Amino acid sequence: MAVHARVLVKPKAGILDPQGQAVQRALPALGFTGVRNVHVGRLIELDVEDPSRLPEMCERLLTNPLIEDYEIVETGSAEDDGSA
């Protein structure tokens, strides 16, 4: 039974994140004050039969560990899409 997982990817702490800064600067213009530490990353969703291999997938392809941190969130069984 496949597992549904989400991989959250964000710029590594300490690396300049101009995208996050731009968003942070834009929010007050809309009246949203008191917002700090904005970072923009990427969400990868996937169904995997063997979730124990997720870290290796992250290290080798899904992220570049030199510049990105990631977090793996398993969200339960994959929904049957009827194709099996």
Added chain:
Amino acid sequence: MKFGVIRFPGSCDEVDALCASQRAGEAVILWHSDRDLQGVDAVIVPGGFSYGDYLRAGAIARFAPVMEEVAEFARAGGIVLGICNGFQVLCEAGLLPGALLPNTSLKFVFRQVDLEVVRTDTRFTRACGDRHRLSIPVKHTTGRFYAPDAQLRKLEADGRVLLRYAPGHNPNGSLRDIAGVCNEAGNVFGLMPHPEHAVDPLTGSTDGLLLFQSIRDQIADRVAV
């Protein structure tokens, strides 16, 4: 001598790289899914948007069949030049240190920049002679060179930074104004500027030709001995 220029789906500067190479020697296009390097003396990984730059620039292209051959060729001491997207591909493949991040400005930059030639005694810069400043265009959105601090210090100490943006010319926020770095053995080199676009007086500068001539001279010496 013969250059081989790789063509990935999404490459867009391979023809300019081919034409530039042909001003220094023979040149052929190498197809991304072929494993045959056709006996070339040097490989150029060109600019563009290989495989759409999906996921990260260069992340998918590094798994192309031809890249396995390029990695083997590099390990055996073969000369490999990565330009722009090619630089990104070589970093993702682990053949070059560091990574390329989005420009600090978050904008696409397309302009002529001045580069300082840090070393003129390398396979890629030897034809520069006493030319310590080159005018070559850049055009990219993801060109900010990054490496962790300790690695940066080592790159500098080992003399592996071959090209630097001249003061005031850093177009992307690259750390230490780094425009081009080589691997430890000195046979793989990557840079964000486009030397292949600076080989004809029609476009204002022929400085880029010096890199192709350097490679030609290096191969000629190796064949001669």
